[in-house]
Amino acid sequence: MDATNTSNEAGLEEYDLFPLKLAGIHLPWRSPETDLPGLMNRVGKSGFSFMDPVNIVKRALPDDVPIRVTEILPRVKDGGAFVKFTYPAELTPRDIEGKVSKLLAEKPIKRFFSPLRGVQAGLVKGVPWLEDLQRYPKGRLRIEFVPKNPGEEAVELSQETLYSMFRRYGSISEIISQPWDSKVVPKYAYVDFFFVRDAIMARNCLHGFVVPEELGGGKLGTKFRISYERRAKPHRIWDWITNHPRIVIPVIVALLTGLTVVIFDPIRSFFVKAHVSRKYRLSNSRLYRWVRKQTSDIFALRRGGAEQAGLNAVWSHRKDIIEQIQAWLMETTETFIVIQGPRGSGKKELVLEQALKDRQNVLVIDCKQIAEARGESAIIKNMASEVGYRPIFSWANSVSSMIDLAIQSTTGVKAGFSETLDSQLQKILQTAAGALQNLDLEGRTKGDLDASLPTDSYLETHPEKRAVVVIDNFVYRSGDNTLIYEKIADWAAALVQSDVAHVVFLANDSSYTKVLSKSLPDRVFRHVALGDLSPDVAKWFILGHLAADAKKDDSGSDDTTEKQGVTDVPDLVELDDCIGTLGGRLTDLEYLARRIRAGQSPKQAVAEITEQAASEILKMFLLPGKASDDGEHKWSMEQAWYLVNLLSKDDALRYNEVLLSDTFASSLTAPDGESALEGLANAELITVRSSAGRPRSIVVGKPVYRAAFRQLAADKVLSAKMELARLKELVKIEGGNIDKAEKELVLLGSLPNQPWGARDRVQYLLGKIDGAQNKIGRYEQEMSKLKKVLYTQY
Numbered sequence: 001m002d003a004t005n006t007s008n009e010a011g012l013e014e015y016d017l018f019p020l021k022l023a024g025i026h027l028p029w030r031s032p033e034t035d036l037p038g039l040m041n042r043v044g045k046s047g048f049s050f051m052d053p054v055n056i057v058k059r060a061l062p063d064d065v066p067i068r069v070t071e072i073l074p075r076v077k078d079g080g081a082f083v084k085f086t087y088p089a090e091l092t093p094r095d096i097e098g099k100v101s102k103l104l105a106e107k108p109i110k111r112f113f114s115p116l117r118g119v120q121a122g123l124v125k126g127v128p129w130l131e132d133l134q135r136y137p138k139g140r141l142r143i144e145f146v147p148k149n150p151g152e153e154a155v156e157l158s159q160e161t162l163y164s165m166f167r168r169y170g171s172i173s174e175i176i177s178q179p180w181d182s183k184v185v186p187k188y189a190y191v192d193f194f195f196v197r198d199a200i201m202a203r204n205c206l207h208g209f210v211v212p213e214e215l216g217g218g219k220l221g222t223k224f225r226i227s228y229e230r231r232a233k234p235h236r237i238w239d240w241i242t243n244h245p246r247i248v249i250p251v252i253v254a255l256l257t258g259l260t261v262v263i264f265d266p267i268r269s270f271f272v273k274a275h276v277s278r279k280y281r282l283s284n285s286r287l288y289r290w291v292r293k294q295t296s297d298i299f300a301l302r303r304g305g306a307e308q309a310g311l312n313a314v315w316s317h318r319k320d321i322i323e324q325i326q327a328w329l330m331e332t333t334e335t336f337i338v339i340q341g342p343r344g345s346g347k348k349e350l351v352l353e354q355a356l357k358d359r360q361n362v363l364v365i366d367c368k369q370i371a372e373a374r375g376e377s378a379i380i381k382n383m384a385s386e387v388g389y390r391p392i393f394s395w396a397n398s399v400s401s402m403i404d405l406a407i408q409s410t411t412g413v414k415a416g417f418s419e420t421l422d423s424q425l426q427k428i429l430q431t432a433a434g435a436l437q438n439l440d441l442e443g444r445t446k447g448d449l450d451a452s453l454p455t456d457s458y459l460e461t462h463p464e465k466r467a468v469v470v471i472d473n474f475v476y477r478s479g480d481n482t483l484i485y486e487k488i489a490d491w492a493a494a495l496v497q498s499d500v501a502h503v504v505f506l507a508n509d510s511s512y513t514k515v516l517s518k519s520l521p522d523r524v525f526r527h528v529a530l531g532d533l534s535p536d537v538a539k540w541f542i543l544g545h546l547a548a549d550a551k552k553d554d555s556g557s558d559d560t561t562e563k564q565g566v567t568d569v570p571d572l573v574e575l576d577d578c579i580g581t582l583g584g585r586l587t588d589l590e591y592l593a594r595r596i597r598a599g600q601s602p603k604q605a606v607a608e609i610t611e612q613a614a615s616e617i618l619k620m621f622l623l624p625g626k627a628s629d630d631g632e633h634k635w636s637m638e639q640a641w642y643l644v645n646l647l648s649k650d651d652a653l654r655y656n657e658v659l660l661s662d663t664f665a666s667s668l669t670a671p672d673g674e675s676a677l678e679g680l681a682n683a684e685l686i687t688v689r690s691s692a693g694r695p696r697s698i699v700v701g702k703p704v705y706r707a708a709f710r711q712l713a714a715d716k717v718l719s720a721k722m723e724l725a726r727l728k729e730l731v732k733i734e735g736g737n738i739d740k741a742e743k744e745l746v747l748l749g750s751l752p753n754q755p756w757g758a759r760d761r762v763q764y765l766l767g768k769i770d771g772a773q774n775k776i777g778r779y780e781q782e783m784s785k786l787k788k789v790l791y792t793q794y
Helices: 032-045 053-060 095-106 158-167 196-206 236-243 247-278 286-294 301-317 319-328 345-355 369-372 378-389 396-411 421-440 455-461 482-497 512-519 535-555 574-581 586-597 601-622 638-649 656-658 675-683 703-716 716-749 760-793
Strands: 009-015 068-075 079-088 116-117 120-123 139-149 172-177 188-193 222-229 337-340 363-365 467-474 501-507 527-529 686-691 694-700
Touching: 032 120, 032 378, 032 482, 068 482, 079 196, 079 638, 095 345, 116 501, 139 196, 158 172, 158 196, 158 467, 172 319, 196 222, 196 286, 236 247, 236 286, 236 501, 247 363, 247 421, 301 319, 319 337, 319 345, 319 527, 337 345, 337 512, 337 601, 345 467, 363 369, 363 378, 369 455, 369 482, 378 421, 421 467, 421 482, 467 482, 482 501, 501 512, 535 586, 574 586, 574 601, 574 703, 586 601, 601 638, 601 703, 638 656, 638 675, 638 694, 638 703, 638 716, 656 675, 656 694, 675 686, 716 760
Parallel strands: 337 501, 337 527, 363 467, 467 501
Antiparallel strands: 009 079, 009 120, 068 079, 139 188, 139 222, 172 188, 686 694
16 A cells, blocks of 8 residues: 655555455466456456456546546555545545545445455555565554654554544454553554454554654654554463363363273273184184185194094093083082192193083183283283283373373372273273173073073073183292282182182192182182193003004005105003103103104103203203392202202102201291292292191102102212202301301400300300301311212213
8 A cells, every 4th residue: 555645646545355365376477466466357358347456446436526546556465455546636635535435335346255345445644565575464453653753752652542543444352552561662552453354454544654743642753663463362261271280180081081981991892702702713704614624634733633632531531520610610609610730730721622612702811921021011911912902002001100290290280191000900800801791691682581680690590601711820920910810819709709700710839829718718619639640541641642643644644655754653661661750741741752753762752851851950940040149039059959859869858847957947048948949839840739728748840850850869970069069058157157156255255244144155155166167077078078079070
């Protein structure tokens, strides 16, 4: 907008000529101020002259006013144009402005993009700034008060003065003066218009206008410097949220928790049910079963058939146990079923493949996978995987903990985003319990005779409808992750007491009673103890393996059989003696059967198995460094050798006698004897047998270990080395006892008058020193003999 206030020349601004939204449209080779006018001119030449800005300007000027338009300057981004005109001396610019405004009010010119508002016009009073910067109009104007000439002084205008000058251009919503304590110069004020076009008119008409003294501009006058300002929208809701974190954060946590429950819990429940029922597994589809049946002869696995043939003898021997478990599953008694037996005794196969062979909805939880996880995230992930709980965001707990810590350090309130391991496990198990109950009720219909019964009563009267939860490797490591076993036991107790599922625990030793008794203190457990197989059953197990392999070889024999190197079954005369050496552990018998089938004699196979077991014992228990110092073991190398040496001679040791021995009672590296025995039992070197709830005796961990212990003890060099290490520790122990006694004697001798009561104590200490010294002498004699063995033998 440009105007020069001479006697015969003035300027008007007309706006609402162009759409404001098209202000940014321009061609790359044309300036923004000439793009849209040129387009409008081309449109006008095509017969749409009513869109031509020049034609609109002519229509806005009255015919009875003797003025002549000298120049039209379109302002695309302002949506209008500046009109320069000359007028006779007898008229004033204000009269011309009044007549133009009256004409536009009587005969409004409306545009297609603004049908409710017509074209408006205003007299240019200042010196507008014609610029082509990428600054677009806003509804807020910043009016800076600058001096008329540099170096002079400007006056800050009041809100009343600004209102009287700017109100004529449109409705004003707010006038904001500069804060009284602000040091910003030049002084300024904000004027907010309701409509952007009114702000455009005010800026273009008053920019550069000098306010005279009579209007409040001071003696020297004050000039307006006007610019657009982005209006800061009030964020009252956001400000309230940020200023009240103690209220907002718990509300947000509650909302997120509720959203998670609404969205993810049904999904997770669905995946748990699919995991338990195995409904969507490929192996359960009809097509898969048909293909497997048609190709069974082609893709038959030799190993699976042999193992199954061998197990048939075991299942026949344990048929009464299988029937007993199946009968317990049909009872309504609210208690646990516990199958106890050493590792490798076939507990899991007995339950899953025989007792639960035709049972639907069986959930198997392996505590070994959970107990061996490192870190809370891994424990949560493995637990969720065991029950089919997904999706699981185990990593989110660590991120939530950091967020919770940051919020607590800044606001002083704990947000509660992070959850403890206890709460996470509880959530997983609760979801699994709900899914199991839904599976129990899937076959229930309204036509049943007992359809009116509540859920708990229905499940109580129909034990065959309940799911079965098998918890394998329960108390896998009794000293580690006790929280996991307690949570699983409490959850299992809730399942049993609410008649949601039958629970079967598979345990390796009797330590399970400590955990389960807390969950069901008033119940007697259904207990089955699986031991090693008897020699006759073990023999039939091996013969079943060999017979199944021989049958497959005969059925598949042809001209290429001899080329494949199939060997004949070796002589089994030695089998009875070898089974007596190997024992009745199921896994060891399977290993023996494979070796015999590979062509070894039973005696050779047992010798290799024993050799391998001895090597494992030597590596795991008898090498230096396998002690409590490594943070993983609770025993010392000397304690392990002490048991190996004694068990190579005797079948069983008295538990308390072992605890009272110097090696366990006074060990320098593992002072807690009971913890050492517990650690060795968990590592399966030994087995602690109990009687009436108390430990009674110590035997080998596996039957084959008896022969391995004898082999290790028969090695003179190894025996001398290990015994020498044990005696050295005993010498240190007795030396320490002597030092303690000598220090006490020195203390008693330093008393000024020897008390009469101290004589007995002195005699006791002297006797203790004498006894310890005698032991050291005997140990030294034995050590010298052992050293000779090490010096002379390889």
